[in-house]
Amino acid sequence: MQKKILASLAAVAAVSAVAAPAAAQPWGYDRPGYDRHDGWNINQRQERIDRRIDAGLRRGDLTPREADRLRREFWQIARLEQRYRVNGLNPWERQDLDRRFDRLEARLRFERHDDDRRYSYYRY
Incomplete structure (x- = not known):
């Protein structure tokens, strides 16, 4: 019985010895082109948000009014990005x-799941 316990402890120690250095590695937020959204750069993130707004409108998850509001906010952020990029992004x-994109995506998620069409809040 003691041999089984010792073997189990040895196995745990071996796995811990390998996993501990890997867990200590930084995530690499300082890599060029990396932001904290699964490695998406800003342009890729903008494309993804734009596609999600289109898809929400097409599927009926977003009303035209909601999509217009989200698009206006999207373009305001895009214009701000252009101003920031004049001298490079710090x-x-x-x-x-x-x-700003986090807040826009949260609003997009909320608007897509608020069931406006089901309850006929808007007439078309």
Whole structure:
């Protein structure tokens, strides 16, 4: 019985010895072109948000009014990004854009799941 316990402890120690250094590695947020959204750069993130708005409108998850509002906010952020990029993005500007896109994506998620069409809040 002691041999089984010792063998189990040895196996756990071996796995821990391999996993601990890997867990200590930084995530690499400082890599060029990396933001904290699964490696998407800002342009890829913008394309993804744009496609999600189109898909929500096409499937009926978004009303035309909601889609217009989300698009206006999207283009405001895009214009801000253009102003930031004049002298290159510094870390604060990148974080600011990330926060703004986070809020836009949260609003998009909310609007797509608020069931406006089911309850006939809007007439077309």
